[in-house]
Amino acid sequence: MARWLGGGNDVTTTNLDLWPIGNCQVSGLVDRSGRLVWACLPRVDGEPVFPSLLSGIEAGDDKATGVWAIELDGVAKTEQSYIRNTPILVTRHEDEHGNAIEVTDFCPRYTSNERIYRPVAFVRMVRPVSGSPRIRVRLRPTRGWGNADVTTTAGSHHIRYVLNDESVRLSTDAPVGYIQEERLFRLEHPLHFFLGPDESFSTALMPACMRMLHDTTGEWQHWVRGLATPYEWQDIVIRSAITLKLCQHEETGAIVAALTTSIPEHADSGRNWDYRYCWIRDAYYTVQALNRLGALDVLESYLAYLRNIVESAKGGHVQPLYGVLGEAKLEERIEDGLVGYRGMGPVRVGNQAYEQIQHDAYGQIILCNVQAFFDHRLFRMAGIEDFEALEAIGDLAWEVHDKPDAGLWELRTRQSVHTYSAAMCWAACDRLANAAHKLGLEERYHFWQDRADQIHATIVEKAWRTETQRLSATFSGDDLDASLIQLLDLRFLSPQDKRYRATLYALETGLRRGTDMLRYDSEDDFGVPHSAFNVCTFWLIEALYLTGRHEDARTLFEEMLKRRTAAGLLSEDIDPTSGELWGNYPQTYSLVGMINCAVLLSKPWQAIR
Known part of the structure; x- marks a missing residue:
């Protein structure tokens, strides 16, 4: 390019x-x-x-x-x-x-x-x-x-x-x-x-640099050669995968959300955050996407990082994010020596979200780990001891599934029982049941499946709104939030479920702005959001495809690809009117979205025969 x-x-x-x-x-x-x-x-x-x-x-x-x-x-x-x-x-x-x-x-x-x-x-x-x-x-x-x-x-x-x-x-x-x-x-x-x-x-400098260039080129091209790319959009998938790999701190396996700090979500918004840390949520989506391409080295390194996090977790509690060496304390401060991207400060270092309660992290910990119980390609498969360590995480997911938290969008001044967080707690119990069954632990299988079934029933009861015929983003309101699209990817609801289809219609009608999807349209700590969140559009594309709207999904995907930078990448946010990119860059969520949609929408390799 x-x-x-x-x-x-x-x-x-x-x-x-x-x-x-x-x-x-x-x-x-x-x-x-x-x-x-x-x-x-x-x-x-x-x-x-x-x-x-x-x-x-x-x-x-x-x-x-x-x-x-x-x-x-x-x-x-x-x-x-x-x-x-x-x-x-x-x-x-x-x-x-x-x-x-x-x-x-x-x-x-x-x-x-x-x-x-x-x-x-x-x-x-x-x-x-x-x-x-x-x-x-x-x-x-x-x-x-x-x-x-x-x-x-x-x-x-x-x-x-x-x-x-x-x-x-x-x-x-x-x-x-x-x-x-x-x-x-x-x-x-x-x-x-x-x-x-x-x-x-x-x-001698010249031959040393030339050798480094030759060997570095070979190392990356060998890694790419092992990717199971889709037939279509290969260049886009490869560039996204390479950049996701760059977001991994290979020494420990931690995966950072972005390579930058303090690029605002939109002009003069004050929504300037430091994303150079490992969010459990973002890393889950990253390894999920790379797993679809067969990049198991990223998963294995990240699982080693997670095992250290789980072992150090007190009472099973997991923070939303950690430093790349597993640091738990990431105090947030403002650095006045830099005025900010295009003069739009503040410049923040650290992220106070480490102190927040975000219950979805428990599900993402287990969702990342569960593959290790089934995948025979891994150098280290998970066993009984790993399962027992994860049960402590599952216990906490069960305890908090109907309790308020800050949610995946990390609201700083309010808490609610968020449907997405509750669904991730359900996923924690559901996948623990799968792992127990794989290990032949039938008593534990029934134990965790029963918990999963109870959480599922609670969510359906508390989040469904008869008046508007849709699921709400919170148990207490009737809120539209793009995170509800993920109930399909989690297998919480099926594409044929009328409740899901009604919710998807409401989300698309209420949050879609042309090509782009907002996270939500309600006022938060900084007012009403003006920018769209790129990964939410990719979530919509997946949902459109899986509910049978194949052409709509493909058209929207092609439109999103036009928004990429010359390097073939995306940041976190986009202005729905001007198309200008905002937010930290390159952002793992957005790259994950391009990979997942390309894999889902691509014609099969058999098409070339």
């Missing part, structure tokens, strides 16, 4: 047109002018060393900090694309006189000495393509969330940047003085930049 754009410092990123790179340890976002505008160290939830995305100053501005740009003098056109089946980005710049350069950006990730090598490092390689191009390198890291200057020292082939408690080193075969003074110079041969640990480069 490629896009030609006007060049120069006047280009602005108004629609989150950003290209992720990463290695499952660190990640970065490159804008459509080829500038690295977001990257955190030493991991995705660390302090940003390149926070230009949230600085409120266009990255091309001479005053911009927190940016790493390799610029062609007089650039007129820019083209960007990924190396096939990888997150390795190639950006080609050309001026009006035919001078051109090509910049390759990636984070090394490959197998070495029988283990994955994924350093806290970024590699940039620039080569002349035609003519006599002149370039300028602007490397301006920051520290303290934009509040403090960075001290530098230099050697003959490196520049050292002193951050807070650590330093990073740029090793390069480019003239160091040109980089320090940001001078224009002729690019007469390929140059290489390795920004990583503050250590001397032990080998």
